[in-house]
Amino acid sequence: xxxKDKDAWQPTRKDKSERLLQLTxxxxxxxxxxxxxxxxxxxLGYAAANEPGNEDALNRMFERDKAExxxxxxxxxxxxxxxxPEDLRYIIASDSFIWPKHIELTPKQLQLLDMxxxxxxxxxxxxxxxxxxxxxxxxxxxxxxxxxxGFAPRIRTHEPSxxxxxxxxxxxxxxxFNYRKPDGAVEERTVEPWALKNIGGQWMLQCFDLExxxxxxxxxxxxxxKISLIKLKDEPxxxxxxDSISVQQSDDSLAEFISKNVAELRxxxxxxxxxxxxxxxxxxxxxxxTVRFQFMxxxxxxxxxxxxxxxxxxIQPKELDEAIKSGFAKVASDHA
Amino acid sequence: xxxxxxYNGEERFNFLISLIGYLxxxxxxxxxxxSEHFSLEPAYIRKAITSLNDARAFLNGxxxxxxxxxxxxxxxxxxSLSENLVIEEAPRxxxxxxxxxxxxxxxxxxxxxxxxxxxxxxxQSLLAEGTGRGLSQIHEFKPGxxxxxxxxxxxxxxxxxxxxxxxxxxRGERSERVIHPLRLDPRPDGxxxxxxxxxxxxxxxxxxxxxxxxxxxxxxxxxxxxxxxEIEDALYVAGLTDTEVVVEVQPEAYRLISEFQAVSEPxxxxxxxxxxxxxxxxxPNIGRLIAKYGGAARVIAPEEARNLVREYALRALGQTDSIxxxxxxxx
Numbered sequence: 001x002x003x004k005d006k007d008a009w010q011p012t013r014k015d016k017s018e019r020l021l022q023l024t025x026x027x028x029x030x031x032x033x034x035x036x037x038x039x040x041x042x043x044l045g046y047a048a049a050n051e052p053g054n055e056d057a058l059n060r061m062f063e064r065d066k067a068e069x070x071x072x073x074x075x076x077x078x079x080x081x082x083x084x085p086e087d088l089r090y091i092i093a094s095d096s097f098i099w100p101k102h103i104e105l106t107p108k109q110l111q112l113l114d115m116x117x118x119x120x121x122x123x124x125x126x127x128x129x130x131x132x133x134x135x136x137x138x139x140x141x142x143x144x145x146x147x148x149x150g151f152a153p154r155i156r157t158h159e160p161s162x163x164x165x166x167x168x169x170x171x172x173x174x175x176x177f178n179y180r181k182p183d184g185a186v187e188e189r190t191v192e193p194w195a196l197k198n199i200g201g202q203w204m205l206q207c208f209d210l211e212x213x214x215x216x217x218x219x220x221x222x223x224x225x226k227i228s229l230i231k232l233k234d235e236p237x238x239x240x241x242x243d244s245i246s247v248q249q250s251d252d253s254l255a256e257f258i259s260k261n262v263a264e265l266r267x268x269x270x271x272x273x274x275x276x277x278x279x280x281x282x283x284x285x286x287x288x289x290t291v292r293f294q295f296m297x298x299x300x301x302x303x304x305x306x307x308x309x310x311x312x313x314x315i316q317p318k319e320l321d322e323a324i325k326s327g328f329a330k331v332a333s334d335h336a
Numbered sequence: 337x338x339x340x341x342x343y344n345g346e347e348r349f350n351f352l353i354s355l356i357g358y359l360x361x362x363x364x365x366x367x368x369x370x371s372e373h374f375s376l377e378p379a380y381i382r383k384a385i386t387s388l389n390d391a392r393a394f395l396n397g398x399x400x401x402x403x404x405x406x407x408x409x410x411x412x413x414x415x416s417l418s419e420n421l422v423i424e425e426a427p428r429x430x431x432x433x434x435x436x437x438x439x440x441x442x443x444x445x446x447x448x449x450x451x452x453x454x455x456x457x458x459x460q461s462l463l464a465e466g467t468g469r470g471l472s473q474i475h476e477f478k479p480g481x482x483x484x485x486x487x488x489x490x491x492x493x494x495x496x497x498x499x500x501x502x503x504x505x506x507r508g509e510r511s512e513r514v515i516h517p518l519r520l521d522p523r524p525d526g527x528x529x530x531x532x533x534x535x536x537x538x539x540x541x542x543x544x545x546x547x548x549x550x551x552x553x554x555x556x557x558x559x560x561x562x563x564x565x566e567i568e569d570a571l572y573v574a575g576l577t578d579t580e581v582v583v584e585v586q587p588e589a590y591r592l593i594s595e596f597q598a599v600s601e602p603x604x605x606x607x608x609x610x611x612x613x614x615x616x617x618x619x620p621n622i623g624r625l626i627a628k629y630g631g632a633a634r635v636i637a638p639e640e641a642r643n644l645v646r647e648y649a650l651r652a653l654g655q656t657d658s659i660x661x662x663x664x665x666x667x
Contacts, residue, residue: 017348018387024353025402026393028422034395042393072346073430098357098425100465109455116440116459121569125436131350132433137374138354138426140361150493153522154569155443158594159587160601169474170431180587198443198477201525221588224608226601272504276545278484299630306628309652327630328649334634335646 016065019045023065024074028097033079033089036062072131099139107144110136114143115153124157125166159203159220162196164227169193174210174237178225179218182299182323186224191216192239194247199296206250208242215250219297254296263301264292264315271311290315299323348384351376355384356403357426359417367413385410434463439475446477447522449490483527485550486520492552493517496562499531501550503542506621514553515542516561521569528571532561539564541571570595578615581622581641585610588632592625611636623648 022043026034040046040058049058066076075096079089105113113136117129157163161177168175176190191207194215198204203220229236266288267273274280279289295301302323305312309328314321343351351374358373359365371378388403404419429437441459444450485501492499503513516532518539529542537560572595585592586609590599593612602608616622619641626633626645635641 015348015387016345017352018390020345020349021352021387021391022393024349025391025422026395026400029393029400029402030395038395042395044392047394068346071430071432072350073428073433094422094424097427098423099428102425103462105462106455109459112441112444112450112453112455113437113459116437116444119440119443120436125432125439127344127347128430128432129436129440131347132429132437134351134354134374135357135427135429135433136437138357138361140358140426142373150517150519151449151490151522152519152567152569153444153447155440156523156525158591158599160590160599164601166435166474170435195473196475198475198524200478201523221590224587224602226603270510272508272546275504275548278545278548280548303628303630306630306652307624309627323630325653328627328652330631331627331629331634332646332649332653332655334631335642335649 019043020065020069024069024092024097027076027090027092028094030091032081033091035087035089039090103139105136105139105141107141110141111143115151119153119155121154123155124162155198156201157203159223161220161223161227162203165193165196165205165220168227168229169195171236172239172241174230174239175227176230177223177227180222180224182222189216189218190230191218192242194242194250196220202296202300206247206254208239208246215246215253217250217254219300258294258296261295261298262292263295263317263320264290265305266290266313266315267308268311271308273308273311276308302327352384352387353423353427355381356388356417356420356423359405359415360420360424361426364414364416367410367415370415381415382410385415429463435474438463438473442473442475443477443524448486449522477524483522483544485544485547486522486527488550488552489517489520489529489544493520495552496556498553498555498557499550500553501547504546507618513542515540516557518557518561518564519567530567532557532564534558534560539567572596572615574615575617578617579619579638579641580613581616581619581638582611582613582636583626584634584636585612585629586632589629592629592633616641620644627652 022045023039026039026042030038034042036059039062040050046058046062049061069076074092076090076092077096079091080087081089114133117133120126120129165175172192174190174192176188178186179189180186190210191205192210193205193207195206196203197206197217205218205220207216207218208214209216231237265273267277267279267290269279269287269289274289277289277291279291298317298320302320305314305320306324306327309324314324355370355374358370367378367381370376370381374381385405385407389401389405389407391403392399392401394400400421401419402421403417405415405417409416438460441456441463445453445456450456489499498514498516500512500514502510504510514534515529516534517529518532519530521528521530527544529544529547530539531542532538533540583592587602590610593599593610593614596614597612599610602610616625622635622641623644626635627649635645
């Protein structure tokens with residue numbers, strides 16, 4: 001460790017983590033809760049900023065801290081026992097803070113949780129997953145070390161909209177974004193986001209499209225704008241949790257759509273495509289083999305198959321062949 | 337091991353409340369053990385203890401110290417929490433933390449290796465309980481077809497044995513390869529084997545869908561292979577002879593650059609188009625790398641790379657056959 005690292009975390013009264021710790025402890029400790037004035041003089045981080053004329057800044061700091069604590073799972077509630085708005089009390093109930101009962105995890109279970117959290121290494125939810133793991137470690141069990149060695153499943157999130165959509169799904173807030181269809185047309189969509197699904201490596205948003213009045217699926221890679229919260233009078237619009245029947249119907253209609261999409265290709269023997277499609281099981285010595293499979297999206301498949309363009313011939317659908325070729329034609333003209 | 341300054345304020349707070357819960361559960365413990373348990377430097381643990389001893393508030397007219405850990409014991413390498421007024425147990429997970437780990441478990445369950453694992457549903461319900469307000473399923477995984485060969489490779493890794501296979505590299509060359517397998521990285525779009533390659537005397541990445549006729553040899557992996565430290569998650573490691581290529585990508589092709597740089601949400605005026613520099617180990621590969629996106633990615637410079645892309649696309653269309661085989665650091 002270098003000397004610079006040693007200085008990286010100087011515990012000071014300005015350090016946010018220490019202020020949050022003091023706030024949490026004070027509210028856990030005071031059984032009847034604390035009002036704002038009590039808090040502002042009790043906590044060093046606030047007391048230092050508690051000067052006449054600085055009330056707004058101090059209030060903002062407190063609101064930010066509350067929001068931040070809520071995001072990391074510390075629920076600050078308010079009570080007003082005397083009906084006096086000046087004596088609104090903030091409190092953290094101890095049973096909302098700790099595990100409801102003593103949790104027993106086996107070392108193997110902890111190792112699975114470890115691996116599940118590690119799967120986010122270098123992807124959108126890395127920090128949340130690691131923090132969760134730290135809290136699980138606090139239970140005191142050490143993970144088993146041998147069974148799952150040499151195995152490192154990883155999730156990839158190449159799409160910058162992933163994090164914002166995850167938050168919107170969790171908070172159940174209506175969002176809008178621009179979406180580009182494969183033909184190039186860009187449209188604004190306003191949706192209630194339900195879930196993110198990874199299908200064969202592609203992230204898809206399952207949601208309810210408010211303008212079309214129907215559930216829809218959108219590929220994250222075709223979102224061309226920021227994810228914006230739709231606001232009404234400065235407040236986000238919240239929606240109810242989708243009912244399981246609607247979600248099931250949406251899942252079913254996607255499955256039905258996929259089952260109707262069948263591609264058929266001829267693949268040159270011993271080419272890279274031959275390897276990719278695992279055609280060695282075909283016990284014949286033909287120079288070519290035919291593969292048939294279902295697919296979700298024609299343009300995504302075209303992208304995947306362009307890798308093997310010289311090894312394959314598309315038999316059907318015709319539109320797949322056209323999509324592969326028009327893509328190459330566009331690339332050729334873009335680089336002319 | 338996370339670097340000290342890689343924890344931000346929120347993460348430090350998270351660690352501090354977790355550390356209290358742990359010390360409460362664990363009783364007296366050596367700093368070394370805590371350091372290992374949380375994968376943090378001992379110096380970081382010492383600073384965290386200072387913070388805990390500093391946690392206080394002015395309440396009821398006097399200063400209340402919430403925790404006490406004797407600093408002289410810390411100097412001797414031990415931590416003993418002798419005073420704890422507030423945190424009696426490990427803290428619950430936040431919904432975000434639980435959702436992230438639950439999504440990771442969903443992903444594991446989508447892999448053939450864990451599809452039948454009885455612990456995963458148990459852990460899912462435990463995570464839901466641990467948030468205090470239930471858990472909605474945010475992220476689901478439906479993988480493509482199972483990767484043949486993965487099971488055999490895992491067996492070889494666990495037993496420390498070499499494997500042999502036929503491999504198609506990015507240059508389009510097919511050869512018999514011996515690989516000392518180290519780690520299998522399933523990803524939603526296909527698995528990679530990270531292995532020591534005796535031919536290159538280095539760690540290389542092997543994509544499973546470029547392998548066939550895999551067999552496990554009776555030969556143990558070499559000392560050089562065993563001495564390989566932790567393997568980076570990033571598949572791409574820049575080489576000295578790489579060519580820098582400036583590309584412009586639309587959101588549909590962000591995948592091309594996200595190994596090289598973090599991609600942030602698009603702003604209104606750029607319409608999602610980003611210019612970035614990528615490094616290419618074997619320049620003739622650029623044709624295939626770019627052309628697959630069908631126009632969502634284009635090369636700005638150098639000219640040589642632009643030509644390679646154009647010729648590749650034309651050849652794929654059957655309009656020219658002027659270049660050699662389609663053609664990385666891979667394999």
